[in-house]
Amino acid sequence: MILRRLNEHVRSQNWLAVFLDFFIVVLGVFLAVQLANWNEAREARARFAFLQRELVAETEANLAAAIRFREAWSERLAGVRLVIDTLRECREGDEARADIERGLDLVRSWPVLQFNDTVLAQLTSDESLRARQSHEESTQLAGLKRFLDRMEQDAAFLSGRFSAHPIERHSLVGYGDRIPPAESYNNVDERLLVLTAPLSEVCSDADFARIFYEWERAGVFIAYQSERMVASLQQRLETMGAMP
Template sequence: MILRRVMEHVRTQNWLAVGIDFVIVVVGVFIGIQLGNWNESAAERRQLDRQLIAFADELERNLDELSSYRDAKQARLDAINEVRAALAEADGDVEEDTLNAGLFAVTAVTNYRPETVAFDDLAASDAFSTLAGTPLREEISKWEADVVYLQRLDRDALEHRDHIALPFITEHLSFAAVLARGQVAQAAGFTPSSFKNDRVAPEDLRTLDGVLAIRFGTIALSVVVAERLMQQTEDLIDLLPQEGSR
């Protein structure tokens, strides 16, 4: 209809009317584009809100996992401290259960594996870039960095176990006696070892103390990072929208 009217005005050489029609068309197109952009932006915002809510729920679940991880690491610190103190006082003679508990703490590695499905979905979305420069994005960056750091510490622990602790224990002590303490071995019906770990040769004491000390240091750092990550997770949850808040 607007095209017929423009053609009519051109035939009659009513240039003022042609100009008005042109302005009407341009304004209409502009408003249409703006409305389309607004609708698209609103849809992206709603999607981002849904993703942030899912991320908050995921973090809540990860907190429980992180707390269990921290407690397991702390228990291993206590076991290592106990056996190091016993070895220092007894000059190599130590209760078998105490020594095996300390050695088990060195060889058992707990890996932190947080649930990241919601976070990965959020990070891959185009709307995530709209958070750049906000306090929320800063907190997410700190949280992500410490998750990566904690997992790297776990990988370092595996390297120490596989290349230092296990070779020493299997050569100078009974790893079978240590393994028998594990729940998995017990559940699988592992036959108890005929060897006992109740004495460490004097020439091995210094090396064993170093093995225990190195592992203590990496576990202690994991505990520190885990506790920091727990606080960062709680702070992040406070910044994220919650279900029912929209």
């Protein structure tokens, strides 16, 4: 309609009308572009606000996972140290054997650490979302992402290291009764591990004791990292609570 009218005005050399028609077309295009940009900006603001709220929930869930991981490590580390004390003192009796055999099942598997960073990954990788963050907030989010990734990598590395040399391959270790599903640490191991030699022989086997010493060393490192992890997530939640 406008183009037909514009052609008519050109043929009649009505330049004022041509100018007005042209202005209307340009104005219409400009308003359409501005409206699209406004809608896009509104959607981006809404998405950013939504992800900020979701990040709080995600961080709370990750904090709960970190606390469970720390508690699992604390429990296992205590059991491993009891085995080490029993071996060092070469204790005898059914109680000492039971303590060591409980330790066998503690070190055969590894607590799993897995965070949900879906929201955090979006906030740190999407350029349109990063543009809405202050420099300080962007730096904090990127640092948190690197820290969580590093924690998962450390846990996975140590898990792979010990999984490559399972304690059940040791000549002093054998298989016993089936594990009730409710008592399994990882829902994978089917049978309890038991000692196949007298305690006097077990206490004198340096390779056997070394397994627990190495596990203790790794456990102390992970326990330290777990404390840092929990503190970092708690601090981040406090920061989020101070945000408008």
